Amino acid sequence: MFQFLEWLAGATCFGLFIYKWIIIAAVVMTWVSADPHNQIVRWIGRVTRPLWVWCEQRMPVMMAHFSAYASILVVIFAQIVLPAEIRSLNLFFQGQTDFAGLVLQSGGHLLQGISIVVQSLLFFCIFVLIAWFVLTLVNPSLSNPLVRIIHVLADPLITPVQSYLPRTSTDWSPLVSVLLFYLISSSIISPIGFYGSTLSNPVSICIY
DSSP states (O other): OHHHHHHHHHHHHHHHHHHHHHHHHHHHHHHHTOOTTOHHHHHHHHHHHHHHHHHHHTSOGGGGGGHHHHHHHHHHHHHHHHHHHHHHHHHHHTTSSOHHHHHHHHHHHHHHHHHHHHHHHHHHHHHHHHHHHHHHHHOOOTTSHHHHHHHHHHHHHHHHHHTTSOOOSSOOHHHHHHHHHHHHIIIIIHHHHHHHHHHHTTOOOOOO
């Protein structure tokens, strides 16, 4: 049974890794207007759409555009937590840890999962904001689909910051938001993830 649980942990990690990249492929296809009649495109849509819809139904209306990216974060969280939980159970069944240790390790897995998901979200937001700041310098047409997507993603991130900044010829709100997100990631989220890793020891998380 012990070998089976270890195999199950590895298979779960790999399966979620593959599914994560299928979702990423589906997101990319929305950028390039893929042929909806293509069999591969249709299969990817059938596989990924249920999770997109599930995330969209649980998000605020103004954040619905992030549902595809939220589904990626959900899979990343599952990829981190589920295999680690299986490995912790394996150690418990082998008698290498007691129930209290199992609970601590489970808490550590959850903290690591949450911290990595939040950091992934923050760095994605940073990427969007930097891209939007560069685009505002060249003033591209919103008719371009990629520009329109970046605008839709960046707008809810910079609007709250814009109300606190003075009006200038250059909109500095994207860079201010980038700085805020980076400070939150480095000073709050990273220490939480590190603390989670100490609780999870000796179980390592699946991060590829």
